[in-house]
Amino acid sequence: MYVAVKGGETAILNSYRLLAEQRRGDNRLPELSVSQIQQQLKLAVDRVMNEGSVYDPELAALAIKQASGDLIEAIFLLRAYRATLPRLGTTKPLQTDRMSLERRISATFKDLPGGQVLGPTYDYTQRLLDFTLLANGQDATADVQPPSHVLPTGIGAAVTPRVVELLNHEGLIETRPIPPGDPSPVDLTREPLRFPAVRSTRLQNLARGDEGFLLAMAYSTQRGYAHSHPFVGEVRLGQVAIEIEPEELGFAISMGDIEITECEMVNQFAGSKTEPPQFTRGYGLAFGHSERKAMAMSLVDRALRADELGEPIESPAQMQEFVLSHSDSLEASGFVQHLKLPHYVDFQSELELIRKMRAAANAKAAQPDTGVTA
Amino acid sequence: MNALNEVSLEPLSDTATDDVQANFNFAYLDERTKRMIRRSLLKAVAIPGYQVPFGSREMPLPYGWGTGGIQVTAAVIGPDDVLKIIDQGSDDTVNAVNIRRFFQRTAGVETTTHTRAATLIQTRHRIPEIPLQEGQVIVYQVPVPEPMQRLEPRETETRTLHGLAEYGLMHVKLYEDIAKYGHIATTYDYPVLVNGRYIMAPSPIPKFDNPKMHMNPALQLFGAGREKRIYAVPPYTSVESLGFEDHPFEVQRWDAACALCGATDSFLDEVITDDSGSRMHVCSDSDYCQSRQDAS
Numbered sequence: 001m002y003v004a005v006k007g008g009e010t011a012i013l014n015s016y017r018l019l020a021e022q023r024r025g026d027n028r029l030p031e032l033s034v035s036q037i038q039q040q041l042k043l044a045v046d047r048v049m050n051e052g053s054v055y056d057p058e059l060a061a062l063a064i065k066q067a068s069g070d071l072i073e074a075i076f077l078l079r080a081y082r083a084t085l086p087r088l089g090t091t092k093p094l095q096t097d098r099m100s101l102e103r104r105i106s107a108t109f110k111d112l113p114g115g116q117v118l119g120p121t122y123d124y125t126q127r128l129l130d131f132t133l134l135a136n137g138q139d140a141t142a143d144v145q146p147p148s149h150v151l152p153t154g155i156g157a158a159v160t161p162r163v164v165e166l167l168n169h170e171g172l173i174e175t176r177p178i179p180p181g182d183p184s185p186v187d188l189t190r191e192p193l194r195f196p197a198v199r200s201t202r203l204q205n206l207a208r209g210d211e212g213f214l215l216a217m218a219y220s221t222q223r224g225y226a227h228s229h230p231f232v233g234e235v236r237l238g239q240v241a242i243e244i245e246p247e248e249l250g251f252a253i254s255m256g257d258i259e260i261t262e263c264e265m266v267n268q269f270a271g272s273k274t275e276p277p278q279f280t281r282g283y284g285l286a287f288g289h290s291e292r293k294a295m296a297m298s299l300v301d302r303a304l305r306a307d308e309l310g311e312p313i314e315s316p317a318q319m320q321e322f323v324l325s326h327s328d329s330l331e332a333s334g335f336v337q338h339l340k341l342p343h344y345v346d347f348q349s350e351l352e353l354i355r356k357m358r359a360a361a362n363a364k365a366a367q368p369d370t371g372v373t374a
Numbered sequence: 375m376n377a378l379n380e381v382s383l384e385p386l387s388d389t390a391t392d393d394v395q396a397n398f399n400f401a402y403l404d405e406r407t408k409r410m411i412r413r414s415l416l417k418a419v420a421i422p423g424y425q426v427p428f429g430s431r432e433m434p435l436p437y438g439w440g441t442g443g444i445q446v447t448a449a450v451i452g453p454d455d456v457l458k459i460i461d462q463g464s465d466d467t468v469n470a471v472n473i474r475r476f477f478q479r480t481a482g483v484e485t486t487t488h489t490r491a492a493t494l495i496q497t498r499h500r501i502p503e504i505p506l507q508e509g510q511v512i513v514y515q516v517p518v519p520e521p522m523q524r525l526e527p528r529e530t531e532t533r534t535l536h537g538l539a540e541y542g543l544m545h546v547k548l549y550e551d552i553a554k555y556g557h558i559a560t561t562y563d564y565p566v567l568v569n570g571r572y573i574m575a576p577s578p579i580p581k582f583d584n585p586k587m588h589m590n591p592a593l594q595l596f597g598a599g600r601e602k603r604i605y606a607v608p609p610y611t612s613v614e615s616l617g618f619e620d621h622p623f624e625v626q627r628w629d630a631a632c633a634l635c636g637a638t639d640s641f642l643d644e645v646i647t648d649d650s651g652s653r654m655h656v657c658s659d660s661d662y663c664q665s666r667q668d669a670s
Contacts, residue, residue: 008471079432084404192427192602195530321528331600334437335517341439341469344462344643345499345658349561349580351644352626357555 023068037061046259046288047071051329052078053189053208055258055287072210072329079330082189090184092243092252094285096262097165098157099238106163107232108266114160119237120289157241163233164264164281173266173279195321202304202324206297207285209327215292217317217327218299225315226303230282233264237289261286265298272310280309394479401448401481407431411449411604415595418606423568424536425519430602440473440498441599443515447477447496450511450595456484458492463500463641463658470498487661499562501583503640503662506592508609514577516598519605521565521575541573544616552621561626567614568607576613582625582641587613630655635666 024031038045038061048060052075060078067073103119106112118124167173185200193205206214221228239257246253265282269275282302284294303317316322326332399405407429414428433441451457457477461470465487473496474485486492489502498515506512522532525543535543544565551559564581568574576584577596587594587607594607607613617623631638633654640662642655657663 008466008468009475012468012472012475076432076436080434083432084398084402086404189432190429192429194427195528321530325529330432331437334439334441335600336438337436338438338517341498342462342467343499345580345641346562346578348641348643348658349582349626353559353561356557357559360556 023066032065034058034061034065037064043289044069044071046286046290047211047293048074048078049287050290050293051075051208051210052082054078054082057288072333076330076333087187087190089244089246091255092245093178093182094240094242094260096236096240096260097159097162099160099236099240099260099262100157100257101160101236101238102259103237104160104234105232105236106234108163108234109166112163112166121291160236162264164266167233167266167279171278174269174275174281176281193324195324196307197320197324199301199305199308202320203283203285203297203301205324205327206300209297210329210332211290211293211296213327213329213332214296214300217303217323218296220315221299221303221317226306226317227311228299228303229268230299230302231266232295233266233281235261235263235291235294237261237291259288261288261290261294263291263294263298265295265302267302269309275309280305395482398480400453401451401477402434403431403445403448408449411445414604415446415449415606418595418604419593419608421572422607422611423566423572423574423605425598425603425605427602428604430599433599435473435476437600438517439469440496440515442597442601442604443496443498443513443599444473444476444597445599446513446595446597446604447494448481450513451477451481451483451494453481453483455494456486456492457481458486458489458495458661459497460495460500460502460659460661461498462643463502464660466660488665489661499578499580500641500658501579501586503637503657503659504665505586506590508591510592512592512594514579514594514596516575516577516596516603517600518563519575519596519598519601519603521563521573536572539571544573548616549618552618558617558621558623564623565616567616569611570614573616574605574607574613580626580641581615581623584613584615584623585625589613628655632657632663632666635663635670637663637666 038057041061041064044064045057045060048063048071049055049057052060052063054060059081060074063074063077064071066077101114101117101119103121104114104117106116164173168175185204186198188201188204188208193201197205220226222230238259240260241254241257243252243254245251263284265284267280267282269278269280271277280302282298282300282305284296284298284301286294286297300317300323303315304320304323306313306318311318313319401408403411410429414426418424418426430442430445433444435441435444447457457474459465459470459474459477461467464470465474477483478485489495489504489506492510494511494513495502495506496513496515501512520529520532522535522543525547526532526535535541548558548560551557560581562580563575563578564584566574566576566584566587576587589610589612590607591609593609596605598604615623626641628638628642630642632640632642634656637657640657640659643658644653645656646652647654
């Protein structure tokens, strides 16, 4: 008769083996190396570094390989690895005006100091499948030489002023000076998110947030769910120097460069009782080349400032608790998928309840309605 | 059939087993993280039923699969502990197996299926049938620590309601159940009042288990990893399931007895045994069921 569900341990080990086979695919084909992923699936690597909150292209590539290309699973692997790493310090604010730019575009000015630099982008590709990639695995740019020189970053690098600074000459845009003493922001990987969250905490949450979720939230602000009139002040991509200032030294030292994408969104603001009409800013920053993420982030950042700017809070994208509590792909993925776990006990309780309620309803229906018949 | 609830506790041999203990700290978490969690636990024990925010870490298991319970267990476990892990009352469900494996690999502690032999029990959705004793610790995995979340999703609001002990919302919900159905239609995660002060989610245990929490000699700890909250019920603390004078709290009862051990006092799971929907009832607590079968 009854055969209990058993053999869980064997089943788990067998599933590991099947998973390894699935990951490897047809073993007559050469295996994909981590360095190939790192070099040739760069944009996937960048996304995993962003949401995994670690700037390490090699480990991100390893995670992608281990996860068979499931980026959320790869993010999970990287985050779990990161959780046990010590935190050594906080960097100085990034000087993104001293980035070495690979790409920089503004939608607000036709030309501006530093110029428009199109750089690498899918924006103006015509999305036609390139069958030459399929035919011989050779891509058309295979013989393009890598750049022979590396542009300097940080101190000594050429300054390309940000668009918002240009607008600020006329006082038309809000400014955000570094607060006195440059306090370290809350680290959400060490402390729980509390509400209401300040802007630096919100930005950290968005930077780790799921790209798809942020994209949908940002999109909703453009379709009437939050009053948003955004312009891309600029999007810039390039290498920026990471600097720390050890207490015993008293001056900043560079630890190296990382690639980032920065987006400054400029939004109309009609003014309030305390503030004159001016442009306000939404900010997005992401590791690597991640424009969609940085732009979505800056729209959502601006929407979340509704409270601070005295705007009515009516739409999901303006509600901190809604956005920040649901942005994390691991929290969402884990909790949605935990429904696969056994729920025999809860279900049993519900089963009993439904039977009880149906029995009560049937008993009621079976009784003659004495009030109607004479 | 006698072998039904036996579980093999031999550590599994897979390639990773050997290097895990060398590469990670005892019970996986680093000592600073454990200290942070212990501080939160102390606060939780000092204020029974109060949800203490803590810096929940990303664990190697997914959120929603017991990361809160795992972190609490990792923070309190010592090399001399004897660990029991159950899910839905059973030691052999895959998630229980997986979490037990995790602690076997990272802490190398002794594990057991026997409730009485365990010093530390991590559970999802059940409290063992065999009464817990002084000195034992039970760790609950909690998906949603806020009992009022479905009534008021904003944490800023529920925090205020707890602060003011303003629990009208919850009582109205239970009252509306009675008005609509004639009885309270909550069967699991049934809200409790702890130490006469805080309303607390007991985690999704069936309400059948609620009375076991009251004045329990064991220390009861609750970990919610995804929601980043810890709470506790110290030994011998009052835990009262909400109800009304004319509609008091009631637990589920079955007409059937366990088909394997004959128990009439345990929580029974229904098992479908054939295509035509024939059913049998068996104890959800596999250790309880097995020990009764062994004794007879």
